[in-house]
Amino acid sequence: MKIAIISVSKKGYDLSMKIKELLDEDSTIIRCDIYHKDVKNNFNLLFSEYDAIIAIMASGILIRSISDLIVSKTSDPAILNIDDNGEFVISMLSGHLGGANKLTNKVADLINATPVITTSTDVNNKLGIDVLANDLYLTIDNTKEILHFNKSILDGKEISFTVNSDENYDYLFEYLNNNTLEIDVSIYFSSRIKNGEIEAECDGHVIILKPLDVIFGIGCRRGKSSEEINEAVDKVLAELNMDKSRINALSSAEIKKDEEGILQLSKELDIPVYFVDLDKLKLFKSNDIQESEFVMSKFGIPGVCEPSALITAGYDSQLIYKKTAFDGITICVALENKKNKLN
Numbered sequence: 475m476k477i478a479i480i481s482v483s484k485k486g487y488d489l490s491m492k493i494k495e496l497l498d499e500d501s502t503i504i505r506c507d508i509y510h511k512d513v514k515n516n517f518n519l520l521f522s523e524y525d526a527i528i529a530i531m532a533s534g535i536l537i538r539s540i541s542d543l544i545v546s547k548t549s550d551p552a553i554l555n556i557d558d559n560g561e562f563v564i565s566m567l568s569g570h571l572g573g574a575n576k577l578t579n580k581v582a583d584l585i586n587a588t589p590v591i592t593t594s595t596d597v598n599n600k601l602g603i604d605v606l607a608n609d610l611y612l613t614i615d616n617t618k619e620i621l622h623f624n625k626s627i628l629d630g631k632e633i634s635f636t637v638n639s640d641e642n643y644d645y646l647f648e649y650l651n652n653n654t655l656e657i658d659v660s661i662y663f664s665s666r667i668k669n670g671e672i673e674a675e676c677d678g679h680v681i682i683l684k685p686l687d688v689i690f691g692i693g694c695r696r697g698k699s700s701e702e703i704n705e706a707v708d709k710v711l712a713e714l715n716m717d718k719s720r721i722n723a724l725s726s727a728e729i730k731k732d733e734e735g736i737l738q739l740s741k742e743l744d745i746p747v748y749f750v751d752l753d754k755l756k757l758f759k760s761n762d763i764q765e766s767e768f769v770m771s772k773f774g775i776p777g778v779c780e781p782s783a784l785i786t787a788g789y790d791s792q793l794i795y796k797k798t799a800f801d802g803i804t805i806c807v808a809l810e811n812k813k814n815k816l817n
Contacts, residue, residue: 645717691783700738706800783808
């Protein structure tokens with residue numbers, strides 16, 4: 475997640491620096507930038523450039539500043555509002571699909587503040603269909619149905635999921651087993667469901683969910699075993715609260731194509747591994763990757779795991795877990811762009 479923090483007062487600026495310092499240590503936060511004053515212009519510039527914006531200011535200033543920018547829950551960034559004293563963190567916009575509710579809880583925990591979340595499914599301990607889609611990195615074919623689904627769930631109506639038995643949906647079953655909260659859920663198998671699709675039905679309405687490609691980028695020192703790499707992968711999965719069956723592919727640079735540990739892990743997990751050509755890596759540009767001076771000086775490429783994962787995930791993909799080192803192994807996670815799946 476790429477986050478911008480905007481403050482107005484000196485006190486708010488000091489708090490924004492504290493929050494940035496804490497968020498920079500989080501591997502799921504790809505970038506965190508600070509902006510101070512000039513609120514209206516900053517919002518105009520940043521609204522479509524960041525996944526989330528944290529506004530440390532009075533709620534009135536925030537609402538007036540973003541009122542003309544709001545378009546849709548499927549595209550608007552997550553917006554959080556924090557008071558100058560850092561006592562309350564309020565989820566203001568895009569609570570589910572944008573991730574504002576989760577980020578609210580994260581930031582509130584970091585600064586010892588009270589999180590304020592008002593979405594109906596959350597306060598009634600129900601699982602919204604958009605929350606499930608966001609947590610499992612699934613697209614929703616008809617977002618207009620979200621409101622009906624969530625209203626029906628609040629009314630206690632059953633939601634059913636139907637999948638094709640030829641594909642591995644362990645991640646869905648595991649998630650539903652652990653996160654259904656107080657809703658009524660059923661799971662069915664049918665050959666009529668296309669591969670790569672999940673049909674959700676509630677009160678006569680249907681939504682088709684499609685999993686986005688999740689690519690684990692891997693870099694490592696020579697001779698690292700599959701067991702060591704797998705241990706690092708497991709640590710990342712735990713941080714993302716992601717089931718291993720959700721991984722679509724592994725990726726690394728061409729210089730690692732004979733790395734036995736990576737090749738063996740691919741076989742053990744029955745997950746393909748893609749080694750990206752050096753020529754493609756040399757041409758790759760992104761403001762979100764952490765460039766390595768050593769790798770650049772030796773191979774002429776900006777890095778191994780991050781650019782490889784982003785290239786493998788496809789055009790306009792994004793990092794959801796930045797390059798993190800685990801005793802000679804670097805892991806990152808890239809996510810396919812939603813538009814690629816919906817088109």
